[in-house]
Amino acid sequence: MTETKDKIVSLADKLIRVKGFNAFSYKDISEPLQVKNAAIHYHFPTKSELGLEVVEKEMRTLAENTAKWKKLPEDEQLSKFCGVFRKHCNQGNVCLMGSLAPDYETLSPEMQEKVQQMASAILSWMTHCLEQGRKHKRFRFKGDAGDRALLVISNLQSSLLLSRVLGPSAFSRISRRLLEDLGA
Amino acid sequence: MTETKDKIVSLADKLIRVKGFNAFSYKDISEPLQVKNAAIHYHFPTKSELGLEVVEKEMRTLAENTAKWKKLPEDEQLSKFCGVFRKHCNQGNVCLMGSLAPDYETLSPEMQEKVQQMASAILSWMTHCLEQGRKHKRFRFKGDAGDRALLVISNLQSSLLLSRVLGPSAFSRISRRLLEDLGA
DNA sequence: TTGTTTACTTACTACTAAGTAAGTAACTTG
DNA sequence: CAAGTTACTTACTTAGTAGTAAGTAAACAA
Numbered sequence: 001m002t003e004t005k006d007k008i009v010s011l012a013d014k015l016i017r018v019k020g021f022n023a024f025s026y027k028d029i030s031e032p033l034q035v036k037n038a039a040i041h042y043h044f045p046t047k048s049e050l051g052l053e054v055v056e057k058e059m060r061t062l063a064e065n066t067a068k069w070k071k072l073p074e075d076e077q078l079s080k081f082c083g084v085f086r087k088h089c090n091q092g093n094v095c096l097m098g099s100l101a102p103d104y105e106t107l108s109p110e111m112q113e114k115v116q117q118m119a120s121a122i123l124s125w126m127t128h129c130l131e132q133g134r135k136h137k138r139f140r141f142k143g144d145a146g147d148r149a150l151l152v153i154s155n156l157q158s159s160l161l162l163s164r165v166l167g168p169s170a171f172s173r174i175s176r177r178l179l180e181d182l183g184a
Numbered sequence: 185m186t187e188t189k190d191k192i193v194s195l196a197d198k199l200i201r202v203k204g205f206n207a208f209s210y211k212d213i214s215e216p217l218q219v220k221n222a223a224i225h226y227h228f229p230t231k232s233e234l235g236l237e238v239v240e241k242e243m244r245t246l247a248e249n250t251a252k253w254k255k256l257p258e259d260e261q262l263s264k265f266c267g268v269f270r271k272h273c274n275q276g277n278v279c280l281m282g283s284l285a286p287d288y289e290t291l292s293p294e295m296q297e298k299v300q301q302m303a304s305a306i307l308s309w310m311t312h313c314l315e316q317g318r319k320h321k322r323f324r325f326k327g328d329a330g331d332r333a334l335l336v337i338s339n340l341q342s343s344l345l346l347s348r349v350l351g352p353s354a355f356s357r358i359s360r361r362l363l364e365d366l367g368a
Numbered sequence: 369t370t371g372t373t374t375a376c377t378t379a380c381t382a383c384t385a386a387g388t389a390a391g392t393a394a395c396t397t398g
Numbered sequence: 399c400a401a402g403t404t405a406c407t408t409a410c411t412t413a414g415t416a417g418t419a420a421g422t423a424a425a426c427a428a
Contacts, residue, residue, distance in 0.1 A: 002405070022207040023290045025385060039406055041387060092289075099286045101345035102278055106207045119349045147361045154342030154358055155335060161285035162338060165303045174338055177331045181365075186375075209415065220377055225417060227375090 005043045007033055013054045017093035021051060021103050048108040051100075055114045058096050059121055066125050074133030078152075078182070081126075082175050085156050089171040094160040097122070097153075123149055130182075140183035152178060189227045191217055197238045201277035205235060205287050232292040235284075239298045242280050243305055250309050258317030262336075262366070265310075266359050269340045273355040278344040281306070281337075307333055314366075324367035336362060 008029055015024035026037040026047075033039075044050035065084070069077045088095060100107065100115050107115065126149035133139035141148050159174035192213055199208035210221040210231075217223075228234035249268070253261045272279060284291065284299050291299065310333035317323040325332050343358040 004405075019290050020204065020206060020287050022204060023287060026387090027384080035405095036407055037386080038388080038408080042404090042406065045387080047386070094286055097349070098342075098345065101348050102283045102286050103204050103207060104348045105276075106203050116349055119346065123350070143361055143364070147357045150343075150346065150354060150358050151339060151361055154339050154346060157345065158282075158338030158342040159334075161282065161341065162303065162334065164285050164288045165281070165300055166307070170334060173331045174334050177327055177335055180327070188375080210417090211414085219375095221416085222378080222418080223376055229417085231416070 002043075004033065004035060004039065008040055008043055008050070009053050009057055012050050013057065013096075014093070016051070016054060016096065016099050017088070020099055022106055046108075048111055051107070051111050052114055055096060055100070055111070055118055059118050062118075062121060062125070073138050074129050074136060075138040075179075075182075077129050078133070079179070081129075082156065082179070085160060086171065086175070089160055089163050089168055092164075094164065095157055098157045098161050122153060126153055133182075141181070148182075152182075186227075188217065188219060188223065192224055192227055192234070193237050193241055196234050197241065197280075198277070200235070200238060200280065200283050201272070204283055206290060230292075232295055235291070235295050236298055239280060239284070239295070239302055243302050246302075246305060246309070257322050258313050258320060259322040259363075259366075261313050262317070263363070265313075266340065266363070269344060270355065270359070273344055273347050273352055276348075278348065279341055282341045282345050306337060310337055317366075325365070336366075 011029050011032065012024070015028055019028075026040050029040055030037045040050070044053065065080070066077075069080050072080070085095065097115070097119060100111075104112060104115065123146070127146045130139060130141070130148050130152070131145040134141065134145065155174055155178050159171040162170040162174070195213050195216065196208070199212055203212075210224050213224055214221045224234070228237065249264070250261075253264050256264070269279065281299070281303060284295075288296060288299065307330070311330045314323060314325070314332050314336070315329040318325065318329065339358055339362050343355040346354040346358070
């Protein structure tokens with residue numbers, strides 16, 4: 001991948017998180033990178049294909065991270081996962097899911113499918129993490145691990161959204177309560 | 185308020201929830217209502233003013249509902265509140281906060297302030313509900329009621345977003361766990 | 369009855385969006 | 399060294415977008 005192509009994807013990622021997929025334009029990318037909008041179309045013929053690459057990159061990052069954390073105790077794995085969200089919070093970003101889910105109905109079928117895949121990947125990792133963590137007495141919680149995973153993900157996702165509106169304390173209040181509830 | 189003006193606001197509300205504030209256009213309103221786009225500008229000179237009216241209407245509805253529920257036990261109040269979200273889920277809507285928070289940075293200062301007010305109103309109602317509910321032994325939970333209120337709101341908000349992507353079971357799984365956790 | 373307001377329409381402007389066709393300079397490969 | 403490929407630019411099209419100025423028919427008010 002060329003330098004420019006990388007920069008386009010990174011900037012698109014940032015723009016999706018800050019402004020939303022439908023609100024950013026090619027000008028928001030071409031101007032700061034000092035290229036013409038046709039240069040973006042050269043690398044990504046359509047906006048949808050650019051969006052796909054952003055989501056795919058995020059999924060690769062998730063896979064890399066979880067692989068890296070694999071040998072840690074589950075409570076520490078979860079803590080690392082929260083750390084990714086904290087970092088985004090500090091940078092004024094929301095998570096990709098939190099940005100793309102509201103726009104879901106306006107996305108191309110290809111992007112819809114990719115977003116679905118990302119959601120499933122996150123959910124299955126979190127489910128596994130909680131399940132194993134409970135088995136290893138790192139977590140204490142009631143009910144199905146899959147249900148609990150949905151709760152944790154939804155809390156982290158919304159904490160970034162609410163932080164936008166209510167200030168960054170929303171994130172820290174939510175994430176702290178979350179981890180305490182799990183007995184982590 | 186005239187009939188047309190009412191219909192414009194209702195349709196804008198639906199469009200914000202389904203497509204997002206930046207993704208809907210005046211054509212999405214003028215065509216189904218069989219008026220010209222200038223008619224919308226007559227009632228709402230700018231898109232921002234239309235958005236403000238949608239949020240204000242939502243805040244009035246919230247105030248009406250909570251007033252109506254005031255004498256119910258707190259667990260039933262919360263159940264009614266969840267019912268509003270369930271209804272939206274069934275209609276394929278997300279909540280206004282869930283739709284407007286990701287677009288927050290692209291909104292006019294006036295809309296940003298109004299969205300903030302809405303978030304504060306929801307949070308303060310939920311906090312009061314949980315606080316009183318715990319006092320009246322209707323709820324059991326650890327920690328500050330305000331923190332818990334943030335968790336509940338963030339779960340409901342994200343449950344609608346995730347339902348878009350993962351199907352409506354996400355809502356029911358999250359809301360069921362939520363209520364069980366509170367001992368409601 | 370005349371003047372004013374309400375609720376629009378007609379016809380338009382200024383702008384921005386994504387996307388494309390053709391050209392080009394530099395690098396790579398046989 | 400020639401041919402092709404890569405990574406763009408130039409210049410453009412098409413199709414929207416929010417928003418506006420001027421006109422109008424009907425209802426209402428003095």
